[in-house]
Amino acid sequence: MNNPPDIAQDPAEHEEYAHGVHQHVSRYLIVGAVLLFFTLLTVALSYVDFGGFFSWLFHVHISPKTGGKLNIAVALVVAAFKVSLVGLIFMHLAAEKRLIYRVLIFTGFFVLGLFWLTYLAWYNPITR
């Protein structure tokens, strides 16, 4: 079986297609700059004492341990945002075929199950 190439070999038609790709290039550059900015942001935020800040703001006592957890939460939110940019734009998941999404839904289900097992092991109901 001989497969025709994905793109028409007709130069005029390819010209039009290439123009579409060209428009994507600026989007990739912008996303790259945003990712670099958020890398610096996540570094800066890790030095902010969120526990101290919120205890000042709401006049409540927040222990250093809880404050540390706030920093972890903030860093993970920033990381999740960066990861979704990489996935949606660079990996083209914003517009992908249905079969790929199905594979990923399965993966998400199993990886969440994996973390759930970890949680179960940590929250050991027999010894705790």
Place this chain on the structure above:
Amino acid sequence: MEIPYTISTRPDTGLWNAKIGIWLFLASEVMLFGGLFSAYVFLRLDAGPGEWPHGLLNVPVGTMNTAILIMSSVTVVLAWAALKMRRYRAYWWYMLATILCGVIFLFVKLYYEWPQKFEHYGVFLKPEAREKYEQYLGNHRREEKGLEPRIEISGHLENREALTDPNAKEYEIGLDPVFTDPNNPANDRPHFLYVPPTDKVAKIEKEDVGRIDSFGPWHSAYFASYFTITGLHGAHVLGGVIVFLYMWLPVSKKVYQRNPEHLANRVEVAGLFWHFVDLVWIFVFPLFYLL
């Protein structure tokens, strides 16, 4: 017989072979790294007071390596776009930039970050001996403030022979800055800039020492997970660089000349792998360097 759908898409799925192949592979990779990250979470949640170290890695270097990986993710997607626009020359340059980024990343890891760790020692004190070294630990103040205690004194081991010499009575540690001024509130949180061990030497008697270890995987659950995850990640970077090198060499130009779309597809799937490697690092960087 020619294999169908290597370049054109299958009508029912809208995908060509390698595209579905790489996504299935990435799904297995998610499980692989997911297992390791869940181990990290487990170890960290179960660590006792003071057992999970903070601020031991070089943040500016880690930030630079993160930026390098992000830039390589941009260049690889630009390389793919250049092929789609049938600009081989531009593709060649973008691919070269990607390869160089990967090589720099690995170089920094293997020749700068990792070796430094093996030269750095941490002395874990016996709990009953901590009081004796209060001037270095500053645990009284930390207890008042509700901070976790310091359980080790780290720095440069000045008398390495003491590790093996049974007659040596003490370890001489060129202290890390934090132990020279333990009660300074500025030392409660990790610093951005790395400062090497100072000239101030602390003598720690062997009988007070629970154990002494360099900052290798044997040091703590923290470094064990650090070396496991960054090691596996580094192996992925190396794999990506080798594949990109093959696509950059003249041998791949023949593929381009035969059918440019074939090379574009190859670069797309290798790029998907590369973005995944970048994506893993986006989690590794804050989890190990910053938090």
